[in-house]
Amino acid sequence: MSKQHPIIAVTGSSGSGTSTVRHAFHDLFRRLDIKAAWVQGDGFLRYDRQTMRQEIESAAASGRVFSHFSPEANHLDKLDALFRQYSHDGTGSLRNYPHDDAEAAQYGAPQGQFTDWKPLPANTDMLFYEGHHGATSMPATAHTPAIRIAEHADLLLGVTPSVNLEWIQKIHHDCGRTGCGEQYVIDTILHRMPDYVNHIVPQFARTHINVQRVPLVDTSHPFIARDIPQQDESIVVIHFREPHKFHFPNLLKKLAGAHMTRRNTMLVPGGKMILAIEAICTPLIAEMMAQRNKAD
Numbered sequence: 014m015s016k017q018h019p020i021i022a023v024t025g026s027s028g029s030g031t032s033t034v035r036h037a038f039h040d041l042f043r044r045l046d047i048k049a050a051w052v053q054g055d056g057f058l059r060y061d062r063q064t065m066r067q068e069i070e071s072a073a074a075s076g077r078v079f080s081h082f083s084p085e086a087n088h089l090d091k092l093d094a095l096f097r098q099y100s101h102d103g104t105g106s107l108r109n110y111p112h113d114d115a116e117a118a119q120y121g122a123p124q125g126q127f128t129d130w131k132p133l134p135a136n137t138d139m140l141f142y143e144g145h146h147g148a149t150s151m152p153a154t155a156h157t158p159a160i161r162i163a164e165h166a167d168l169l170l171g172v173t174p175s176v177n178l179e180w181i182q183k184i185h186h187d188c189g190r191t192g193c194g195e196q197y198v199i200d201t202i203l204h205r206m207p208d209y210v211n212h213i214v215p216q217f218a219r220t221h222i223n224v225q226r227v228p229l230v231d232t233s234h235p236f237i238a239r240d241i242p243q244q245d246e247s248i249v250v251i252h253f254r255e256p257h258k259f260h261f262p263n264l265l266k267k268l269a270g271a272h273m274t275r276r277n278t279m280l281v282p283g284g285k286m287i288l289a290i291e292a293i294c295t296p297l298i299a300e301m302m303a304q305r306n307k308a309d
Contacts (some may be wrong), residue, residue: 022147028183054144062125080205163177
C-alpha cells in the first residue's frame with residue numbers, strides 16, 4: 014500500500030463482469046481528472062492461446078487440473094513485482110494479450126499472443142488492475158517465493174455473480190469473442206472448477222468490497238440459456254468488509270430502491286450497479302488523491 018502511488022485491483026473470474034466495473038472506473042477517473050495506469054491480468058499469463066490449450070489438454074490426459082486460474086499458468090511473481098514496484102515509485106512493466114481482432118489492432122500483436130513487455134506510462138496517479146489474481150496471497154514454498162499481491166493494493170474489489178449467471182456470461186463472452194464452440198467453453202468451465210474453488214474464491218475473503226449480481230429470471234440450466242439476463246432483470250448484492258468506513262444513509266439517498274439487508278450488506282437494483290459502484294468508490298478515490306497530494 015502506498016499514499017503516493019495507490020493501487021486499485023478488481024478481481025473475478027472470466028465472465029464475472031469485471032469489465033463492467035472497469036468501465037465505471039473509466040468514468041470515475043475522467044470526472045476526477047485522474048491519470049491511471051491500466052493493467053490487464055491476462056498480460057501476466059504464462060502461455061499464449063495455442064500453447065495454453067496444449068498445456069490444458071496435456072494436463073487433462075494425465076489427470077491433472079490446469080487452467081487459467083492455476084498459479085503455474087501465470088507469472089504471479091511478475092504481477093507481485095509490478096504491484097510492489099508501483100507502490101514504491103510509480104513505475105513498472107506490463108504486456109498486453111489481445112483477445113480479438115479489435116484488441117490486436119489496438120495493441121499491435123496477433124490475437125491470442127502477447128505484446129512485448131514495456132514500461133508503464135510515466136507520471137500516473139494510480140494503477141488500476143483487472144484480472145483473476147488481484148487479491149492473491151500465497152505463502153512461500155520450497156520451490157516458489159511468497160506472493161503478496163493483495164497486500165500491495167489500497168482498494169480491492171471482488172466481482173462474483175451467482176455461479177449460473179457467471180457461466181452464461183462466460184459462454185456468451187468466449188463464443189462471441191474468440192469463436193470457440195459452446196461445448197469447448199462448457200468443458201473449460203467444468204475442468205477448471207477445482208482451480209476456481211482453490212484460487213479464485215479465497216480472494217473474496219481479502220477484498221474490501223464484493224459485488225454480486227443475482228438474476229431475477231430463470232437461469233437454472235445455464236448451458237441452454239440463449240440470452241444473458243439484463244441489468245434490470247437482476248439485483249446486486251454489495252458486501253463491505255469494513256462498514257464503519259461508509260456513511261450508508263447518504264449512499265441510500267443516492268441509490269433509489271437500495272436498502273441494507275445487514276449492517277455490512279447493501280441490496281441495489283441491477284440497473285443501478287454502475288451508479289452504485291461510482292457512488293461508493295468516488296469518496297474513496299478522492300481520499301486517495303488527497304493523501305497522495307499531501308505526500309508529494
